Amino acid sequence: MTAKILVVGGGIAGLTAATALAQAGNSVDLVEQNPQLGDLGGVGLTLVGNAMAALAKIGVAEECVAHGMPADTLTMRRATGEEIVKSPLPRIGGPDWPGATGIRRSILHAILVDAARKAGVSIQCNATVDHWHDTDAGVNVAVTAGGGLHHYDLLVGADGLYSDLRKRLLPDSTPQFSGQSIWRAEAPRPHNLQTTEIYLGGRHGVVGTCPVSADLCYFYIVQADLARTRRNPAKLHEQMAAELEGYGGLIPELVRTLDRPEKVSFRPLDWIIAPRPWGRGRTILIGDAVHANPPVLAQGAAMAIEDAVVLADELRRADGQIDDALRKFVDRRFDRAAAVVHASCELARAEVEQRHDLDVLAIMRKSTMQLAEPC
Numbered sequence: 001m002t003a004k005i006l007v008v009g010g011g012i013a014g015l016t017a018a019t020a021l022a023q024a025g026n027s028v029d030l031v032e033q034n035p036q037l038g039d040l041g042g043v044g045l046t047l048v049g050n051a052m053a054a055l056a057k058i059g060v061a062e063e064c065v066a067h068g069m070p071a072d073t074l075t076m077r078r079a080t081g082e083e084i085v086k087s088p089l090p091r092i093g094g095p096d097w098p099g100a101t102g103i104r105r106s107i108l109h110a111i112l113v114d115a116a117r118k119a120g121v122s123i124q125c126n127a128t129v130d131h132w133h134d135t136d137a138g139v140n141v142a143v144t145a146g147g148g149l150h151h152y153d154l155l156v157g158a159d160g161l162y163s164d165l166r167k168r169l170l171p172d173s174t175p176q177f178s179g180q181s182i183w184r185a186e187a188p189r190p191h192n193l194q195t196t197e198i199y200l201g202g203r204h205g206v207v208g209t210c211p212v213s214a215d216l217c218y219f220y221i222v223q224a225d226l227a228r229t230r231r232n233p234a235k236l237h238e239q240m241a242a243e244l245e246g247y248g249g250l251i252p253e254l255v256r257t258l259d260r261p262e263k264v265s266f267r268p269l270d271w272i273i274a275p276r277p278w279g280r281g282r283t284i285l286i287g288d289a290v291h292a293n294p295p296v297l298a299q300g301a302a303m304a305i306e307d308a309v310v311l312a313d314e315l316r317r318a319d320g321q322i323d324d325a326l327r328k329f330v331d332r333r334f335d336r337a338a339a340v341v342h343a344s345c346e347l348a349r350a351e352v353e354q355r356h357d358l359d360v361l362a363i364m365r366k367s368t369m370q371l372a373e374p375c
């Protein structure tokens with residue numbers, strides 16, 4: 001049986017879900033509140049092997065590797081730049097996919113939009129859900145730009161960490177502040193930056209550099225920031241440069257590129273794990289709307305992508321029994337996503353509290369290896 005499905009949100013979760021659902025033969029509409037789909041201001045991100053294995057299910061993993069910067073190692077450095085260890089990154093998504101692939105967010109979005117269009121997803125920007133109500137056989141939805149009520153068999157909320165759908169469905173579940181903020185900026189890739197490098201033990205818990213293409217990389221500071229400080233947007237480049245004073249390795253070369261405030265993104269890091277069942281009736285929430293974490297394990301997008309392909313898989317297996325499919329979807333996803341959120345928050349807390357006794361690399365490796373089990 002094919003279902004009529006509305007996906008709310010054209011981010012990584014929504015686009016992947018819409019594509020997977022349409023490829024399975026469903027009729028899929030997607031609404032995005034912004035005037036256009038695309039890069040939402042993030043510079044780049046890392047797709048760990050499990051993300052790549054899930055992206056392979058909608059046929060875009062090879063393209064992501066081709067447009068990104070694949071790597072099978074992670075380098076740890078002292079703040080001075082001296083190498084501590086070059087650690088292998090296990091291929092947790094299977095032998096075909098690199099341990100980690102850095103990619104520009106704008107490129108990943110473009111690949112996902114293209115896949116959604118090819119799968120036949122009908123995409124409407126400048127649109128959102130105004131209200132909806134359950135019926136015996138689905139859900140009637142008023143789309144802001146659409147006029148009138150439209151019937152769907154399923155409504156998928158993929159509207160991100162500050163989800164409006166979650167606020168209405170699960171009003172007690174709200175994002176929590178991790179105690180950290182993050183600075184990020186894009187720069188030309190130094191030719192000797194081949195893999196993610198993390199600088200430990202300086203004035204900030206973690207400073208990192210991540211290549212995202214042959215030409216570009218991004219660098220970041222994860223900063224303990226219990227006061228959730230507001231920064232002057234006109235001075236972000238100078239402030240980020242000041243925060244990196246004293247760091248060695250490639251950092252001074254990258255800091256020299258900070259010549260404009262628009263190059264820098266600064267934001268607090270919030271997290272959430274919403275309680276089961278992640279929805280009500282024929283409405284289900286996926287991605288950051290129900291689980292988001294500080295990016296220490298680089299697993300937020302990976303979990304969103306896994307949600308998307310698992311939802312499509314359960315609907316296909318259920319052959320029309322949508323309520324069963326939704327129950328099985330949450331059963332398959334909750335523990336895995338919650339484990340990532342809890343491990344990420346534990347590592348974030350350790351950084352805020354400067355717990356130098358913890359073997360951060362070992363915790364990261366253990367949490368990552370648990371994700372080698374297929375989702």
Ligand SMILES: Cc1cc2nc3c(=O)[nH]c(=O)nc-3n(C[C@H](O)[C@H](O)[C@H](O)COP(=O)(O)OP(=O)(O)OC[C@H]3O[C@@H](n4cnc5c(N)ncnc54)[C@H](O)[C@@H]3O)c2cc1C
Binds near residue numbers: 046129
């Ligand atoms: C600093 C930082 C670094 C990160 N690094 C990594 C990394 O290296 N690896 C990784 O795997 N993950 C990383 N993540 C996590 C990753 O970015 C998120 O998990 C991922 O973007 C979640 O995708 P999403 O589609 O659920 O939400 P979003 O990306 O937030 O997309 C939600 C979409 O819904 C739209 N929307 C919102 N409300 C409505 C509405 N009411 N109606 C219609 N549309 C709506 C938004 O405009 C947006 O397009 C990082 C996160 C941060 C903050």
